[in-house]
């Protein structure tokens with residue numbers, strides 16, 4: 419009986435720690451994404467993705483809010499669209515739009531001295547998308 423109980427206790431501990439690790443990983447990714455957002459997007463899209471950040475004053479177009487992407491897309495966060503849009507793979511409505519093509523300019527505020535390899539950037543973009551998904555209304 420005893421070994422059986424011990425095994426059971428061990429199993430539930432393993433399950434519990436797996437659960438808590440999973441959720442703190444999610445939080446870490448969202449936090450990391452928030453740092454990328456703050457440096458690369460907030461000036462235009464607002465500190466919390468509400469649109470019209472401080473740099474809007476210098477632009478002809480007001481950068482839209484990014485927290486309402488899900489609401490504007492029938493309640494579904496358009497992850498693929500955002501991901502492609504940010505790296506300039508989608509045609510813009512206005513070719514003169516000030517929205518940067520981040521595949522061309524890179525994350526220059528996160529890495530002012532360069533030095534981020536492709537794998538790092540991929541993680542940064544994935545974290546950024548997790549953050550954007552987390553701030554949807």
Ligand code: HEC
Nearest residue numbers: 458459462479480481482500503504510511515516517518
């Ligand atoms: C220099 C200002 C500027 C910066 C910096 C900027 N954007 Fe934009 N963004 C715009 C403008 C202006 C538009 C609207 C015009 C357009 O669609 O091109 C836009 C549009 C978008 C859209 C499309 C929104 C929609 O509802 O169709 C997404 C998604 C987006 N930006 C994401 C980002 C992300 C993520 C970052 C940071 C990595 C970022 N932008 C940085 C100015 C900016």
